[in-house]
Amino acid sequence: MINVKSVMMGCFAMLLSACASMGDGDTAQKQRAILDMKNEVLTQLYSTKPDTRAQIAAAPGYAVFSNANVNLLFVSAGTGYGVVHDNTAGQNTYMNMAEGGVGLGVGVKDYRIAMVFHSKAAMDKFVTSGWTFGGNADAAAKAANKGRSVEGEAYYGDVTVYTFTQSGLALQATVKGTKFWKDKELN
Numbered sequence: 001m002i003n004v005k006s007v008m009m010g011c012f013a014m015l016l017s018a019c020a021s022m023g024d025g026d027t028a029q030k031q032r033a034i035l036d037m038k039n040e041v042l043t044q045l046y047s048t049k050p051d052t053r054a055q056i057a058a059a060p061g062y063a064v065f066s067n068a069n070v071n072l073l074f075v076s077a078g079t080g081y082g083v084v085h086d087n088t089a090g091q092n093t094y095m096n097m098a099e100g101g102v103g104l105g106v107g108v109k110d111y112r113i114a115m116v117f118h119s120k121a122a123m124d125k126f127v128t129s130g131w132t133f134g135g136n137a138d139a140a141a142k143a144a145n146k147g148r149s150v151e152g153e154a155y156y157g158d159v160t161v162y163t164f165t166q167s168g169l170a171l172q173a174t175v176k177g178t179k180f181w182k183d184k185e186l187n
Contacts, residue, residue: 061088062117067099078099096182101177
């Protein structure tokens, strides 16, 4: 007899790992791929919200992440990678992320996160502890430049967070936690 839950979780894990993969390459190639993704996201952010260019330039630092998220009925999970840039020191910290949550929804979504740190303390705390907890509700039906999605902007103390859906089909309302941590291989 086929265990439906096991099959769903296996497909879920396989799909999630494929969506968030950086691919092959040595350390320098992976770092370059992350920096290229960061530059693409900043270009997108600046074109949709031109005032963010000055906001990021004046901030102690910012972060950009690429994330793949899968939601199957009552469970949501995602993985990703990115970089925190310290504007003062001119230094990059490469990081990973994982998220999990519960709620109602279905879908797969590839999205980007840009965070602006308005204080050095907020940036340092993020790099050293990197944990967030919050809710999420969104709808997306997008492939390349076609389709629509609802984009988000949120404020958490000294951090402004912008999200952009790259592609996916999702309808979800979840409560989730996200863990960010330094990538030992890339730092």
